[in-house]
Amino acid sequence: MTVQIEEKIKIAVIGTGPGGLAAIIHLLRLPFVQLSAFDQATELREVGAGISINQNTWRHLNLLGAADAIEQVSLRGDGSKVDHEQRNGLTGELIAQSFQKVETDAPPRSRIERYRLQNALLGQVPKDFIQLSKKLSKIEEFPQGTQLTFQDGTSAGPFDLIIGADGIRSAVRQHAFPDHKLxxxxxxxxxxxxxxxxxxxxxxxxxxxxxxxxxxxxxxxxxxxxxxxxxxxxxxxxxxxxxxxxxxxxxxxxxxxxxxxxxxxxxxxxxxxxxxxxxxxxxxGPRLESVISNGHIALLGDASHPLSGAFGSGAAFAFEDAYVLAQALLYTRKKGETVSEAIKFYDEVRSPHYKGLYQILNSFADNAKELEAIKPPLEENELINERTKRNWTAENKWIYEYDVTKVWKKYVDAIDASNILAKLTLKAEKESAIPGIAVSA
Ligand SMILES: Cc1cc2nc3c(=O)[nH]c(=O)nc-3n(C[C@H](O)[C@H](O)[C@H](O)COP(=O)(O)OP(=O)(O)OC[C@H]3O[C@@H](n4cnc5c(N)ncnc54)[C@H](O)[C@@H]3O)c2cc1C
Structure with missing residues (x-):
């Protein structure tokens, strides 16, 4: 009896910020993946600023096994605490206010120092797994796989899939989409x-x-x-x-x-x-219509959508990307489909999400234009208050509550359902071709 050993998929993650780390954690759980990870930094450390942990961020920290390490520094509330305020900066006047939500399955929104988030994620990655001081300088795509060259003169590859998680100034994006400009x-x-x-x-x-x-x-x-x-x-x-x-x-x-x-x-x-x-x-930079290239390059996190910190939720967006990409690889592997198919699914689930986010940014710009065009012109404080009210509507709350695990499930259920339908149709067509067997409508 011959045993068929399926080859592992060779994947390289470039960049190990929140997005790259999340991808590494998810992909290390997939036994059919042979993973390498590279970062240009000589040591992994974060500049001292804060980062918001919203409902969707908690969801992913749980999936990544990193929530406990963070929960130690954030307090659970009873719902009475004011969570957010919007104020007029000139007068101090309160424009809008929201109260802390009490979640049953996650702590409330909190704000922590960025290095704590990074340490919690790094805690889930084997020590010395990430290859440091590896600044990506060249990508070459060959039929047998993609080859990477680093600034120190070393190279790695060939890889079946390159994940560009190298942030807003992504070298991977530059290679895949040379016309995209920041x-x-x-x-x-x-x-x-x-x-x-x-x-x-x-x-x-x-x-x-x-x-x-x-x-x-x-x-x-x-x-x-x-x-x-x-x-x-x-x-x-x-x-x-x-x-x-x-x-x-x-x-x-x-x-x-x-x-x-x-x-x-x-x-x-x-x-x-x-x-x-x-x-x-x-x-x-502008939104990319698609965040994949040539069937073997996928962008993730800030590399895929240079939103410039808008929405204060870039880490959560990157976690959502990493989750979907890993799920797509798992799903297609089970079905015996290719890496190219996996990243197509990834793109189909994530690109519409980013389209929605860019639309919100456009609506902010439209609000400002509309209010500034009012005749006679609004007095400055009126303008500030009205614009703040319009921009901070409950309509944008979905961003922070968005559950990509449900979206992914719905997506694959639809694919499975359409596959079943296609198979049934094929079967019915075959049967109808056999003399004597009629297919009822
Ligand atoms: C002012 C500001 C405020 C923000 N506030 C928030 C907030 O409150 N909450 C929130 O969730 N998000 C916030 N964000 C967004 C958040 O910082 C990013 O969305 C998040 O860090 C994206 O993670 P990433 O892994 O995609 O990229 P990054 O964190 O940028 O990581 C990229 C990694 O790639 C490496 N790299 C880059 N180039 C190369 C190369 N050529 N070769 C090898 N390695 C390379 C870098 O060293 C780095 O480690 C804010 C952003 C800004 C600018």
Whole structure:
């Protein structure tokens, strides 16, 4: 008797931010995958900023086995705590407010330091599994597989599938979609986390995640669960004042303060509290119609959708991508189908989701245009309040509640159902071709 040994699928993950790590964790569970992972970093560490853990993020942290490590630093609430506030940054006026939701299957939304998220994910990856100091510089696609070359002169391959999880400036995206261009959005983000004690003397700081809006900028304040205080801002900065790749650059207090001197007293004092900030120039790019290429390259996380931090949920989007990609590989393997078919399914499930997100961004821009076109022009505070109300409607809540596990199930159920129907039709056609057997309508 001959035993047929099915070959393993050779997969390379490029980039090990939240998206790449999630892909690694899911793919290491698939016995038919031979996995390699590369990152350009000499060591894996995160710059000191916060990240929101929403309902959909918790769902995936549970699936990834990383929720427990994070839950230790976030508090379960009883539903009475204010979760989010939207305020007018000039006057401090409250525009909208939402209360913490009590989940039965997950802790409430929380905000943690990014390195905690990374450590929780890394805890699920075997030590030394990720090959560091491997900056991808070239991709070559051959019939026998894809070959990778790194900046240090080494190479790896051939691979059956390349997963580009290499962030907003993705080299994999650049290779697969050379015409796709990132542009500077005209905005910078200033971010910092300081001890709560440093802002304890300031009156008027809500005990909730709060956005303080003006016409062109905003400030986000958030007392974190573990005695820390996060401040994250957006400001307009002309292109000529921004070094092309300024990401996580340290800047002095005065550099930040000049953008917010028209804000209410609470925010002026909050902005004055830290000595130093980190500055991030925000780049973004158009939506890709498809995030796969040539049947053996798939983009994931920020590499697939350079949303520039909009929605504050990029890590969750990347987790959703990683889940669907692994499920698609598993499903197609069981059916004896190809990698190319797997990533097609991945694209069919994820691309419409990103289309929906980009549509929301377009609606924000439309809201701003509409309100600015009103004659006689709205007074500044009216404009801020009205725009904030329109942008922060409950209609966008689905983003944070979105359950991709259900979406995937529905998708494969539909494929299975259509396959059964196709088989029945074929059977009926064959039977009707046999003389004497009639097929009833
Ligand atoms: C200002 C701002 C605020 C944000 N706030 C939030 C938030 O509150 N909540 C949230 O969920 N998300 C937030 N995000 C988004 C979130 O940071 C990203 O969506 C998330 O980090 C995406 O993860 P990723 O794995 O796709 O990419 P990244 O985290 O960017 O990881 C990419 C990895 O690829 C590696 N890499 C890059 N190029 C190469 C190469 N050529 N070769 C090898 N390796 C390479 C990098 O070293 C890095 O490790 C924010 C983003 C911004 C900009």
């Amino acid at each position: 542009t500077y959005t005209g905005k910078v983000a200033y971010r910092v986390i300081i001890p709560q004690a440093e802002v304890a003397h300031i009156t008027g700081i809500p005990q909730a995640a709060t956005f303080w809006h003006t016409k062109d900028t905003h400030v986000y304040t958030d007392p974190l669960d573990n005695g820390l205080f996060e401040i994250a801002t957006r400001a307009s900065e002309p292109e000529e004042d921004i070094k092309k790749v300024s990401w996580g650059q340290r800047v002095k207090r005065e550099q930040v303060q000049r953008h917010y001197d028209n804000y209410c007293e609470t925010i002026k004092q909050v902005i004055a509290a830290p000595d130093e900030w980190l500055e991030f120039a925000m780049f973004g």
